[in-house]
Amino acid sequence: MPKYLFDYLNEFEDFREDEKTAIITDIDGTISKIVLDPYEATITQIMRATLEKLVDKFQLVGIITGRNVKNAKEMLEVGGLLYIGSHGLEYLKDDEIHIEGEVEEYLPLIQKIAQNIQAEEELCNIKNILFQEKGLCFTVHYRKCEDPQGTHRKILDVINGLEGLERFKVTEGRKVVEIRPKIGHDKGTILEKLIFENDVEKIIYLGDDVTDVDAFNKLNELKENGKVNGAGIVVVSEEVPEFVKENASFYVNGVDEVQKFFNWLLEN
Numbered sequence: 001m002p003k004y005l006f007d008y009l010n011e012f013e014d015f016r017e018d019e020k021t022a023i024i025t026d027i028d029g030t031i032s033k034i035v036l037d038p039y040e041a042t043i044t045q046i047m048r049a050t051l052e053k054l055v056d057k058f059q060l061v062g063i064i065t066g067r068n069v070k071n072a073k074e075m076l077e078v079g080g081l082l083y084i085g086s087h088g089l090e091y092l093k094d095d096e097i098h099i100e101g102e103v104e105e106y107l108p109l110i111q112k113i114a115q116n117i118q119a120e121e122e123l124c125n126i127k128n129i130l131f132q133e134k135g136l137c138f139t140v141h142y143r144k145c146e147d148p149q150g151t152h153r154k155i156l157d158v159i160n161g162l163e164g165l166e167r168f169k170v171t172e173g174r175k176v177v178e179i180r181p182k183i184g185h186d187k188g189t190i191l192e193k194l195i196f197e198n199d200v201e202k203i204i205y206l207g208d209d210v211t212d213v214d215a216f217n218k219l220n221e222l223k224e225n226g227k228v229n230g231a232g233i234v235v236v237s238e239e240v241p242e243f244v245k246e247n248a249s250f251y252v253n254g255v256d257e258v259q260k261f262f263n264w265l266l267e268n
């Protein structure tokens with residue numbers, strides 16, 4: 001089980017003192033509080049200003065999110081930040097969106113699958129179900145539904161019965177089911193790429209959800225092989241499953257404590 005970060009701050013002194021430390025975080029549930037409607041999620045002005053200061057202090061500060069990069073950029077509006085979106089399938093460089101080559105052919109396919117799901121009567125008649133088309137990924141939200149558990153089951157039934165599903169990966173998250181191209185990219189592979197491409201020696205990764213497990217695991221593997229010195233931090237709440245927590249080294253309670261940790265990193 002992870003250790004409570006604020007009892008072990010001394011283990012982060014080296015990270016804080018080294019401007020080459022990379023700080024990578026996801027967005028929802030980590031630097032942005034979970035809200036009912038994904039389009040209503042925001043980051044506070046204080047968090048925005050803090051991210052800007054982190055960018056000034058450290059060489060590599062970035063986000064890896066399940067949102068698409070366009071949406072992430074609009075939500076955060078922090079310059080100098082590395083934006084990686086759609087669980088690692090696209091990134092923003094010099095204000096231009098780049099997508100992994102092999103993903104392009106999936107664009108029409110995912111669009112079609114998204115249309116088919118939204119046309120399913122079994123789903124589209126459910127009050128407050130929400131469909132989020134993100135380009136490379138498609139998300140079905142059931143947080144606002146009257147019967148979240150029942151809706152969750154129906155979503156999976158519909159998705160598992162879809163034609164052509166074998167080319168897609170279905171993942172679950174905080175009251176969401178997501179579909180994305182099955183091409184071997186995830187938050188872990190992109191984290192590894194980022195570490196090697198930028199000669200990163202020390203890295204802190206923060207996340208709160210199922211897809212962050214790929215990043216926590218990759219970090220553990222690289223640490224064990226002596227490739228990097230790193231710490232995976234899980235942002236816990238009642239909703240976060242045990243297996244997500246198990247793969248991180250440290251935990252904090254909620255977005256406010258992420259803010260508190262970032263403030264501490266900025267001291268000195």
Ligand SMILES: O=P(O)(O)OC[C@H]1O[C@H](O[C@H]2O[C@H](CO)[C@@H](O)[C@H](O)[C@H]2O)[C@H](O)[C@@H](O)[C@@H]1O
Nearest residue numbers: 026027028034035036038041065066143174175
């Ligand atoms: O990797 P992340 O940056 O954590 O993105 C994961 C998903 O986050 C968003 O959904 C989550 O946050 C919503 C707003 O608080 C909440 O309503 C929803 O229940 C959460 O699952 C986003 O909308 C998804 O597209 C991301 O994949």
